[in-house]
Amino acid sequence: MIFIVSFLVVLMLVGAVAASVFRDLISAVIAAALVSLIASILFYFLQAPDVAMAEAAIGAALTTTIFIIAIRRTKRYEE
């Protein structure tokens, strides 16, 4: 159990760093969605299924979509 959780936390950190490093904004948004998804899994492990559901639906799905739509309207690559 502790191994799964530590693996997920490390993956989450990688996603968070990647989201801030990527020049391609679409990739950065996907990395941020990964952070949200792992956060929701961790919430589930911490016995907070209500928060996990909200995080998965809003954080991973809807926010990502809104970001992608916004990026499509503006520029895809960061200077």
Next chain:
Amino acid sequence: MRRIISILLLVIVALGISLSLAKIPFGVPKTKVGRHYINEGVKETGATNIVTSVVVSYRGFDTLGEVTVLFIASIGLGAVLSTIGEKTVRKIEPASLVLSTGCRVLFPLILVFGSYIFIHGHLTPGGGFQGGAIIASGFLLIYLGCRERRISRVASKLAESLGGLTFVVIGLLGLVSSGYFLLNFLPKGTANALFSAGIIPIIYIAIGFKVGSELAGIIDNLIEES
């Protein structure tokens, strides 16, 4: 140089936060009110999901404020986007076979799942916000997969307004019948039954409709304008 200073600042802030958090004992009950919710919540509200009993019953007024914030955000987004003129009618490429088939098969299932989540909000994990978000993600699938299917804006606005209205009217009914806004005036029934916990399921169904149509409306606004 600036980078080193910012990293140093970050380290100092992280150290301060971790040192102050280390002083707080982990897992030990720190407030009496949380204990009370856990011990007496099922008896007092009839909802077996304690999170729901806090969100809708003990802190129902805060939830009304939360729903209002979401409503204002949705209205504000619509207002801002409607001022951007020159609607370019782009030719919509048809979605791939996988996506359009998946959309046709999955959309009803997602709707049913979202409704299940908010109808059983007082019994199982989840509730109006989660169910509404799931329903909105179903509508997102419609926009991605089968865009020829239009969603009626009038129906969406109607669901949104009726949801908000139900919430406020039930609160006012509590005020009229017992003297407190949002008081649980209906019989609580037996715990674990679908028809139990008085006004909690009704309010959560209203919130589910409201949140679902609002989030779907936000996506609708953004996709239509882009």
